[in-house]
Amino acid sequence: xxxxxxxxxxxxVQEGRISILNCDYTNSMFDYFLWYKKYPAEGPTFLISISSxxxxxxxxxxxxxxxxxxxxLSLHIVPSQxxxxxxxxxxxxxxxxxxxxVFGQGTRLTINP
Amino acid sequence: xxxxxxTPKHLVMGMTNKKSLxxxxxxxxxxxxxxxxxxxxxxxxxxxxxxxxxxxNESVPSRFSPECPNSSLLNLHLHALQPEDSxxxxxxxSQDFVVRGLSRDYGYTFGSGTRLTVV
Numbered sequence: 001x002x003x004x005x006x007x008x009x010x011x012x013v014q015e016g017r018i019s020i021l022n023c024d025y026t027n028s029m030f031d032y033f034l035w036y037k038k039y040p041a042e043g044p045t046f047l048i049s050i051s052s053x054x055x056x057x058x059x060x061x062x063x064x065x066x067x068x069x070x071x072x073l074s075l076h077i078v079p080s081q082x083x084x085x086x087x088x089x090x091x092x093x094x095x096x097x098x099x100x101x102v103f104g105q106g107t108r109l110t111i112n113p
Numbered sequence: 114x115x116x117x118x119x120t121p122k123h124l125v126m127g128m129t130n131k132k133s134l135x136x137x138x139x140x141x142x143x144x145x146x147x148x149x150x151x152x153x154x155x156x157x158x159x160x161x162x163x164x165x166x167x168x169x170n171e172s173v174p175s176r177f178s179p180e181c182p183n184s185s186l187l188n189l190h191l192h193a194l195q196p197e198d199s200x201x202x203x204x205x206x207s208q209d210f211v212v213r214g215l216s217r218d219y220g221y222t223f224g225s226g227t228r229l230t231v232v
Contacts, residue, residue: 096169
C-alpha cells in the first residue's frame with residue numbers, strides 16, 4: 001500500500017526554466033510533508049517542508065505547495081540549475097507512537113544546459 | 114555540528130559474519146532512526162528510537178538488532194544476513210516531541226549511509 005506516490009519517475013527540464021515535481025498521498029493523518037534531494041550513494045538532504053495547516057512555503061528558489069483537499073503537493077524550483085540534477089523524494093510524516101517518515105518512490109530530475 | 118555520521122561507509126560481509134553499523138549525532142536530537150534503501154527504491158523505515166527506547170520496529174527480521182547506548186549513538190548489529198539484505202543503510206535523527214498537540218520543527222537529518230554487501 002503506497003501511501004505516498006510520485007508518479008513521474010523522471011523529469012527533464014532546461015536550465016533556467018521551472019521544474020515542477022509532484023507528489024500525491026492517501027493518508028489524511030500525515031501532518032508534515034518534506035522534500036529531500038538525493039545523490040547516488042549519499043543520504044537524502046533536506047530541502048524544504050510544509051505543515052499540513054499551510055498551503056505554501058517558500059525558501060529561495062524552492063517553493064512547496066500543498067492542496068490538502070486533493071491530497072497533493074508539488075515542489076517548484078525556479079530557476080532550475082544544473083546542480084539541481086538529482087533524485088527528489090517526497091516524504092510525509094505521521095505520528096504513530098513515534099514519528100515516522102513515509103517516502104515516495106522518487107523522481108529523477110535532469111537539468112539540461 | 115549539524116551532521117549525522119555513519120561508519121563504515123562500505124561493508125562487505127559473509128552470511129556467517131557478525132558486524133555492526135554505527136551512527137552518531139551531536140545535535141541534541143532525541144529520536145534516531147534506521148532506514149534501508151534498495152536500488153531505485155525509496156528509503157524504508159526499519160526502527161525508531163525515542164529517548165533511547167525502541168519505539169517502532171517495522172517487523173524487521175531478528176538478524177537485524179538495533180541498540181541505542183545513549184542519546185548520541187545508534188548501532189545496528191548484523192548477524193546471519195542474506196544476500197538480499199544488501200542495501201544502503203541510512204541513519205537519521207530528529208527532534209521528537211509534540212507540544213500541546215502541535216508538532217515543533219524537528220530537523221529530520223540523514224547520514225550518508227553505509228553501503229552493505231552480503232556475499
